[in-house]
Amino acid sequence: MNEVTIRPLTREDRPQWDVLWQAYLTFYEQTLPQEVTDGLFERLLGEGGHFALVAERGGKLTGLVHSLPHASTWSLAPTCYLEDLFVDAGQRGTGTGRKLIEAVYEAAETLGCTNVYWHTHDHNSTARRLYDRIGLLSKFVRYDKRRWEEAR
Template sequence: MRELVIRPFEARDEEAWRVLWRGYLDFYQAQCADEVYKASFARMLDPERPQQVGFLAESEGALLGLAHVIFHAHNWHLEEVCYLQDLYVAPEARGSGAGRALIEAVYRLADTRGAPAVYWTTQEDNRTARQLYDRIGEKTAFIKYQRPA
């Protein structure tokens, strides 16, 4: 396996990040307007918004995966908690360790910031990802609800 590097977003990554983000959205049969792409990427580069962070998995100059992270206040903790909002690895890079490495980078960042919890959600039938999540995380009994569209 080629060397895998996990690193924060850089301005030069926007075009390649868009390809990964599009793949993620396609997987979940979702769409975002172009201004959402632009704003989301800009937020993860903005030093005035340290609560939003983006990580990329890279190997030999190719971007293989992404992680979008949001730190936020929580009523059960004094410290902010860490929400791993989005995690995606390109189909050709699955099984490479990129997903695990991205989650571990999020864990390290959360530890550095003193966040007592890191959490994320996935669809129940996302079996491939859940194989990793079952090894690196703890499944909870919570069910997500949201306001109808």
């Protein structure tokens, strides 16, 4: 079996990235307007802000990760939010997810970030088995408020 390679996302990756992105959204039972997906892809290729890495095996993309370095109120150094991580179902358990996260760690360190953090659904037990080995479970609870929803 070919070894997995982690590399930056390129414009030529768009068709295969779309397949992975849609599978990721399906996993989390989400749909997005096409203009949001198009805007995200352009942002991922732009300078500054988000960055994206992909896993490639045998010429086929098998995973993606999107991250956002940003300033922190608790440090003079930036921190990095690992926003999206997805590995094709047929490639899970091969070390691809770990390699993608470790590549984010390296990129964040190069950017001067002192921390990498991420969220996942509590029911995502497959991913959490990996996360429990390579990260520290936070004691924080997340709250959301979208502008079109009323707080209860």
